[in-house]
Amino acid sequence: MKKTVVLEEYAKQRSKRIGALKKYGITALFLLPYLIAFIVFFVLPLFYGIYISLTNFQYGKPGVETFNSFLWFKMIFDKSVMPGVFNSFWLSFTHTLIFSVIMVPIAIILPLSLAILVNQKPPAFKLFRALIYMPSIVPLTAAGTIFTLLFMSKSQHGVLAEFFGIDIQWFIDNWFSFDLFGQEIEIAYAWIPIFFMCLWGGWGGNFIILSAGLQNVPKHLYEAADIDGCSPMRKIMNVTVPGIKPQLVLCLFTTILGYLGLYGQNYVLSSGGPSIAAIASMPAGGKTSTIMYFIQDIVANNLTFKSSLYGLGAAASLVYALFAGVISGIQMYLTREKKTGTKISEAYNKWHEIR
């Protein structure tokens, strides 16, 4: 009698244990591949990057580095340590900010107005929507070839030079310079091809998101505005814009982040140049360098910098990441309510009712 109880208990316990093992085993099987990748390629590199930025780490020779008392951060924030690096970093930073300030409003307003036009539902509006988004799928380099052809100088028969007679060495000449906090900032003509490339293919995502948002604005509000005799402009300002506020916020922040990380256009079109004589030997010592260009110059493009300044690249990327992280944090906070994928449950409910 006693024995059977023990056996039963044992069997119960055993099945419980197996159940737990099975359950956790299954959980682990489903979750672990992702979790391992997340930890190894996201969490660890984050701390490894911080570690690299605090030591005189050399790429390809891990294990011999020593703590160097924040030298890389001092280089970025203190002019006296290494004026060249300080200047080129903050110059790239300024370039990025100025370009973002110019580009972000355009990359919101242009797609918004196009979305309003498409939302009028003219004939073939779906085709227009598809065509307008098309430039945004073009790889940077493919777009770069076109804009190189357009903006080549007269001696090389660029399209603009040939058809409109604009005789400017787009990738060499200086446009104008101005004074900012006692620092002379030279703006090169090379920013114009970059600007046009961004103008051409840099806002398709915004366009799609905004035109989806426009379809959710209740029609009766427009009718009410009509009865009240609102002008079209007023309708846009007082009905449309408040109606698509969530989408606008999302677009605004993702666009800001996108232009803060500007790199490919500059690399492909102008290679960061024309160089500035005073800091030509520094990373990103060019007139079209951006902050991402600074980092990328150290850790990827230039082998000399890669071997001598690797930690500086890590430090600069952390400074940049802090800056961008604050912005994307604000964005995530503002757009935290998200409604996606209601279709399946709706379909299921319908099916359930029929059954």
Place this chain on the structure above:
Amino acid sequence: MARNKITLEQYIGFRKKKEFGEKRKINVGKIVSFTFLLLFCIVWLSPFIIMFFGSLRGYSDTMLYPKELFYPHSGYTLENYEMLLLGKLPEGIGQVNTVQDYKIGTWFMNSCFSAIGGTLLYLLVASMAAYAFTFIDFKYRNVLFAIIVASMVIPGAATSVGNQSMVYSMGLNRSLLALIIPGLGGVYGMYLIKTFFESIPKDLIESAKMDGYSNFKIFYKIVLPLGKTVLFVQGLFGFMGGWNDLIWPQMLYGAKDTDLWTLQVGMAYIINNSKTSNLIGSALAGGVICLLPVLVMYIIAQDKIIEGMSSSGIKG
């Protein structure tokens, strides 16, 4: 009575006028937007046409008759493509590449491997994790998920330098796997798939469990088929992201390992090498090669891409 009748007639006339006027007004709005959109599309799509025809133009035509954009002086030619793909240089073109050979075929295959392989693997790994986060109960599930979602605040730049050294220490810096594997920890796609899985009714999963389905069977037979929309959209964006990525392959393989370059890195090199009128044709041909897979995919799945973007707010 008489006054009433007149009022009614007036009213009908007013309604008619109003309807008529409104109809006309809407038509005007549609016509204006149609014209404007048409003009805009013509201007905005012209670079595609310039690129395509420019790639079919021989180098001597580009130099001597640069104004004949769409119908080259001595006819269409494939010499730019031959130069890139077969290494057959046209006569008298001068020095082509100063430092590295063009290996378009290898680069193309590398890009395909990175984009297709990376996307498929990521979809598998991420949808499995999303399944676990949605349908399996385990301790600290919500905390873990919240931590992972919160990490989206940290931009990729913060981890990329560490990742580069990490990959080096793992000995992957000379391997194409390094293009794929670090991407597997990406949060956004997993988050998107998970939000979609949440809309799958729990009863369905519960009843399948009652019927004795195992988790794998549920995942394979119920969840994946129901979630194929989001998987498809995420797959498309993963492919485009992988195909268009320039920064990470550059960081991995730098200036030396040309055999490991992706098409983007190689194309950036080709462009920097051909900013002269005799070579720009070959760069344009490379641009066409580089654009073609993405463009074909976009034309085929254009509805899905736009719908997916508008419902989920992914940025391309």
